[in-house]
Amino acid sequence: MTSHDSILTYARSRYLWITLALSLASLVAYNLYDPGGPPNGGTWLGYTLGTIGAALIVWLMLFGMRKRSYRNSPGTLRGWLSAHIYLGTSLILIVLLHCGFQFGWNIHTLAFVLMLVVIFSGFFGVYVYLRYPNLMTRNRESATREAMLEEVAEIDQNALALADGIDPKIHGVVLRSIQNTRLGGGVWTQLRAHDGSDLALDSLHKAMAERENKQDMKTTEMPTMFAMVDYLAGRATDKQGEAMRSLIDLISRKKGLATKVARDIQYQAMMEIWLYVHVPLSFALLAALIAHITSSFFYW
Numbered sequence: 001m002t003s004h005d006s007i008l009t010y011a012r013s014r015y016l017w018i019t020l021a022l023s024l025a026s027l028v029a030y031n032l033y034d035p036g037g038p039p040n041g042g043t044w045l046g047y048t049l050g051t052i053g054a055a056l057i058v059w060l061m062l063f064g065m066r067k068r069s070y071r072n073s074p075g076t077l078r079g080w081l082s083a084h085i086y087l088g089t090s091l092i093l094i095v096l097l098h099c100g101f102q103f104g105w106n107i108h109t110l111a112f113v114l115m116l117v118v119i120f121s122g123f124f125g126v127y128v129y130l131r132y133p134n135l136m137t138r139n140r141e142s143a144t145r146e147a148m149l150e151e152v153a154e155i156d157q158n159a160l161a162l163a164d165g166i167d168p169k170i171h172g173v174v175l176r177s178i179q180n181t182r183l184g185g186g187v188w189t190q191l192r193a194h195d196g197s198d199l200a201l202d203s204l205h206k207a208m209a210e211r212e213n214k215q216d217m218k219t220t221e222m223p224t225m226f227a228m229v230d231y232l233a234g235r236a237t238d239k240q241g242e243a244m245r246s247l248i249d250l251i252s253r254k255k256g257l258a259t260k261v262a263r264d265i266q267y268q269a270m271m272e273i274w275l276y277v278h279v280p281l282s283f284a285l286l287a288a289l290i291a292h293i294t295s296s297f298f299y300w
């Protein structure tokens with residue numbers, strides 16, 4: 001297998017096989033064992049499966065520390081992640097067998113629900129890890145985000161200079177569109193990353209259209225969308241029409257670039273956002289689990 005091996009098939013799917021063996025063993029034990037009543041967490045097998053489940057949860061939570069440990073090479077981290085995904089998923093079965101499919105409105109069931117949320121957010125995490133790096137590469141077309149941002153800044157400067165030579169109002173429109181562009185920031189802003197070029201393009205296209213209209217019809221009493229159009233239609237030379245057209249080209253090019261940057265930032269935010277569910281809720285799960293284990297000893 002190559003190093004491009006997916007985390008799901010890591011080491012010939014070693015952890016998938018380990019997980020299947022563990023699940024099968026639990027199922028066999030569950031079916032062979034006679035609890036002498038309805039199956040539940042308080043039987044001998046219930047305690048065994050509960051202990052396996054709790055140990056797995058503690059081990060899964062250690063992954064965060066592993067991730068940040070300097071002793072790791074990326075290769076071993078991939079192995080940990082592969083094991084994390086498969087063994088984490090097997091908890092659904094192990095805990096269902098632990099409690100004998102019994103639930104109620106209690107702390108035990110709360111722990112189970114929290115566990116499910118952590119696991120399903122993990123599924124989403126695997127989905128984005130497998131899908132988004134490719135999307136990002138394709139979107140960037142081999143440019144880095146820094147290079148794209150630099151080009152956007154350069155276009156902004158050129159557009160402002162060009163607009164300045166046309167008309168103060170057009171300069172204002174371009175300036176506002178630059179100020180309306182939001183790229184970056186915190187994770188929530190990143191998900192809503194956007195670019196303000198559209199408005200400027202609308203205004204410019206309208207101004208161009210009206211300008212050409214006026215020149216065609218040679219009317220002076222046409223109602224105008226923008227005061228600047230009066231000025232342009234009345235007094236502008238063809239040079240200014242040229243400048244307008246280059247400005248539109250420039251801002252269109254910026255729009256293309258800024259859209260790419262915004263998408264790049266959104267992809268990255270998607271790759272992080274699920275961890276804001278996965279990690280805090282895994283701590284809530286640990287708390288509920290401690291409460292569950294402690295309280296279940298009072299049944300005795």
Ligand code: HEM
Nearest residue numbers: 041042050051053054095099102103104108109111112296
């Ligand atoms: C050392 C680990 C564990 C021990 C000693 C343990 C102990 C118990 C006991 C004694 C019961 C029966 C309580 C009753 O019948 O009311 C039980 C039920 C249950 N346990 Fe655990 N457990 C452990 C781990 C876990 C884990 C990891 C989960 C899931 C996150 C879990 C979820 C449940 C659920 C949902 C029930 C059923 C509650 C109900 O009947 O309403 N347990 N556990």
Ligand code: HEM
Nearest residue numbers: 057060061063064085088089115118119122123125126282
């Ligand atoms: C109850 C079970 C689970 C617990 C307690 C748990 C806990 C954790 C913790 C603490 C981290 C470290 C995150 C960090 O510090 O950045 C993590 C990472 C991760 N978990 Fe889980 N997890 C569980 C189940 C799962 C499952 C079932 C999956 C997938 C199917 C999964 C997928 C992931 C992934 C992909 C990461 C990697 C994050 C990264 O490398 O940035 N987890 N998990």
